[in-house]
Amino acid sequence: MILTGNSLVNERLHMTRSPRINGRSPLRKRDANRPSARQRIFDTASELFYLKGIRAVGVETIAAEADTTKMSLYRNFPSKDELVAEWLREHDANFWQTWDAMANRHSKDPRRQIKAAFALLAKHVADPKARGCPMANAAVELTEKDHPARKVIEAHKAKLRARLVQICTQMGAREPRLLADQLFLLMEGAQVTTQTLGVRGPARNVARAAKMLIDANLRAS
C-alpha cells in the first residue's frame, strides 16, 4: 500500500496548540470554550472518514488529529464501527433537517421543492473538496452485511426514495414512482461521478437533467 493516510492534515478543526496571541495563553486543556473530547473526536472522525475513507483512517489517527488519545475515543464510543454508524446517523439527521427546512419554504409547491433540492445538490457537487455522498461511499467500503452502519445507510436511502415518490405524486406525475427513481438515479450519479470526473464532469448538468426529466414526465400525463 502506498500510504495509509496517517499524516496530519493541515487545518485543524479545533485549534488547541495554537501559538499564544498577545500575551494571553491559548486554549488550555480544560476550557469552557474548548469542545469536549467527544465532540472533537466526532468532528475529526467525520471529516477524516469523508475525505480519506473509512478503512483508510485508523482510530489512532483520529485521536491524534483531535488532539487527544485513543482512550478518550473508546470512553465515548464503543467501537470504531459504532463511531462510523454514529457519524452516518448524524449525517442523516443533518440531511433531513436541511431538506425539511427547504421543503417548508415551498410547502405548497412540490415542483419548487425538487428544484431547490437539486440546486443544493448542484452546489455540493461543485465543491472540489467534496467526495460524493458519505452514505453511498460507506456502502461501498463496508461490505459486511451486518455492519451497524448498513441499516443506517439503507434506511436513509429508502426514506429519500419514498420522499421523492411523495413529491412526485404531489406534482401530479402520471407515474410518480418512475419519476422518483429517475431523479434518484440522477442524484446518486452526480455524487459518484465527482469522484472520477470531478466538478467539471457530468455532475454539473444534474439540475438541468432533473428539469428535463420532470418536464418529460409531466408532459406525458
Next chain:
Amino acid sequence: MILTGNSLVNERLHMTRSPRINGRSPLRKRDANRPSARQRIFDTASELFYLKGIRAVGVETIAAEADTTKMSLYRNFPSKDELVAEWLREHDANFWQTWDAMANRHSKDPRRQIKAAFALLAKHVADPKARGCPMANAAVELTEKDHPARKVIEAHKAKLRARLVQICTQMGAREPRLLADQLFLLMEGAQVTTQTLGVRGPARNVARAAKMLIDANLRAS
C-alpha cells in the same frame, strides 16, 4: 472491526482440491489443464476485490483462495496496488470489447446502440450479486491521488463520457454533451444504488429513464 473477510468463499474459481473422480487423480499441482498461478491469483483477486472491496481483502487471503502462496503473488505482480491497477485495466479492456461488439451490431443506428448499452446495464444491475461498478467503487476506496489505479479509473470514465457524446451527436441531439452527461449520470446512479437499495431499487428503472431522456432531448431539437 467486525471481521476482515478472510474466511474462505464457498465456490472456487479453479478447483484444485476437488475429490478424485472414478479412480483418476484430480488436477495435480502442475497440469496443462490447470491455469497458471498468475492466472489463478488474478482471477481470485478480481473476484474478491469486487465482492468484498479492495482494502478489505489482503494479499494472504488472495493467495490462499487461489490455492497458492503470497510468494507466487509477488513473483507475478510488483505490489498489491499494481495488482489492483491491473485488475481495473483488464476490466476496462473487457468493457470496451463488449461495448464495441454491441456498437458494431448497430453501426448505423446510434439510438439502438444506446438502447443496447442500457439493456446490458439493466441486466447487470438486476444481478443480486452485483456490487456496482468496479471502477467507481475503487475510486471511493482509493483516495490517495497518486494511486496507480486512479489514472486507469479516470481514463476509463473520460473515455465513456466522450463515447456517449459521440453517439448523442450521431443521434442528432441539439445538445449532445448535455444528453451524454444525463445518460452518464443515469448509468453511474444505477450502479451505485444497487449497493444501497438493491435490485428492486431505482436501478431497475434505468432503461426507461434513459429512453425518456433521449426522447425529451430529441423532441427539443
Next chain:
DNA sequence: CAAGAGAGTTACCGGTCAGTATCATACCAT
C-alpha cells in the same frame, strides 16, 4: 474542602498488514 467526573498519558495485547528471504520440489524442453 471533598468527591467525583472528564480527560490526559503511557504501555501494552493479540492479530493482521504488505512485502521478503530461503530452500525444496515438480515439470518441461533440450
Next chain:
DNA sequence: ATGGTATGATACTGACCGGTAACTCTCTTG
C-alpha cells in the same frame, strides 16, 4: 539425463490495526 523455469512451503520483518489496563491530573460541583 539435464538444466532452466515455475511453483510450493515456511518463516520472517517492521509497521499498523482495533482495543484495553492502570494511573495521574484538573476542573467542577456539592
